[in-house]
Amino acid sequence: QSALTQPPSASGSPGQSVTISCTGSSTDVGNYNYVSWYQQHPGKAPKLMIYEVNKRPSGVPDRFSGSKSGNTASLSVSGLQAEDEADYYCSSNAGSNRVFGGGTKLTVL
């Protein structure tokens, strides 16, 4: 059960857009549409931002969007704001198991 691969860091200026990738395999990301994304600010619990690849929970701004192609899922954030600076984690089903990505630190310059 290997972790999903995310870039360790990403950055953008306020108002810009940024995309974070999450690469798995045919046994997890590529085989299920149960990819989710979580935002975590320092010292806080993770917060669900995207589920089932591209669905947003109530209250999550539509600046956040998700997609998937093959074994790679992506989280896009448009119109970057200072409060978007956080760690972001992807997650996927992997059969009866669950797997997370290593996390990406998003910096708003």
Place this chain on the structure above:
Amino acid sequence: EVQLLESGGGLVQPGGSLRLSCAASGFTFSSYAMTWVRQAPGKGLEWVSSISQSGGTTFYPDSMKGRFTISRDNSKNTLYLQMNSLRAEDTAVYYCAKLSASQCYDYWGQGTLVTVSS
């Protein structure tokens, strides 16, 4: 309002045991699978275990099998994690999370810190 409140963390010696609890409120606890996720200091999230609505089915990554046991008491709206033979690398904040029908963790507790050290 959904609330998940973990407790039971603390300092334990290597080889020791600890039982974590997660008190749930604001939703029909018995209708949802639940999970434990941990985060070592400065590290990423790691799935620890999941349990079905009834408690009859449990899931663990290979690295946790045999040492950790997840359980639940639906009459008390409480989730548990029994941890045995603890090692320094088990030091982490342990979160309980509600597993939605869409297979995502839609609500999280605030976490409880487990420190394994002599």
